[in-house]
Amino acid sequence: MGIYQEFGITPIINASGAVTRLGGAPMNQETLAAFTEAARASVPLEQLQASASRIIAEATATEAGLVTSGAASALTLGTAAILTGYNLKRMETLPHCQDFPDQFVIARQQRNGYDHAIRASGAHLVEVGFDEIAANAGVRQTETWEYEAAFNAYTAGVVYVYSSKSKPDLRKVVDIAHKHHLPVLVDAAAELPPKSNLKSIAATGADLVAFSGGKAIRGPQSTGILCGKRDLIGSAALQMLDMDDHLEFWDPPADLIDRTKFEGIPRHGIGRGFKVSKEEIIALLVALRLFISGAYDASALTARSILEKISQRLQDCPVQCSIRDKKDKGSLPILEITVRETTNGQTAMTICRDLRYGNPPIYLGHAAVKEGKLLVNPLHLDQEAAEIIAERIHQNFS
């Protein structure tokens, strides 16, 4: 009996990829071994985070970094750091920001469910611009002058949700924010690969950048990375770490937390609930090293043969299979199965549902299910799982 069965749960076949609701990415053997070894010793967390900071700084070409509990908490901590800097009184009052600037300007088309993590710090979002393309009412999206027009005495910073298609360009947004001495926090949680994004996003001058640790990096799913300006990372670290110490002993590494910039020792901050364990930090660092070294790149080839196997088995079904290769090195191809209308009442929706509630449960990618498309992400699949998936889809037509 497997460990999940022992606790009354049946593991699923995950054809959805590194999605959070199904447990994130699979951890590599080397990462798992590091996790287990790290769990056997004790270390001061601020020293471990300082080591992590140096490694993340090098990997991202930034001044400093912090391992957070997911990109979502990196957003909350990054926002908190911008709101308070090293001001201990402000740290203590979060999420209330009565007498200091608390507005973050964001392009209207970049609003999304993850911005709750920004608001959780106490910040208020101020939306600017329109997405006239989405509304089919024009040709423009938010423009940089609209950010500038929204800046006022209560503005604390700018939030930007990065993708290769995000408009206006991040660099232009950074320039206009910096002209007004305002920092920019970037959500780039799922923007790896390409590996080059580790450095190129911060290279725009953005002050803080958040990445997920449990997506393409394949670290523990509860990890993330916040990287950027040293003092902001120091403030974020202060607001996350456990602060139960005597001032007389407390001596955090100076390259992570600059004690000369404040008096005293803060109490537990707004991020204390977002703690990251020593073994999670080590596993994330090992996974980051693997990701950077290209250790996962070879899996794209195996992934392709797995997807080909599924499409061959479905040749006599009323579906059209196509394997979509992503252009970024290290990205896995995706199998797109378009269900034709002339079938026995089966649609992408009914098949997706049937597989999910069958035995074993199979979770297909559902992002395009309403357009009649089933998606197979090979990240978690082996040949055996591929056979089961193909067989079960096939059964829906026989």
Ligand SMILES: *Cc1c(COP(=O)(O)O)cnc(C)c1O
């Ligand atoms: C996944 C994701 C997040 C959250 O990342 P976690 O590491 O799961 O906390 C935030 N923003 C965007 C755009 C994402 O895709």
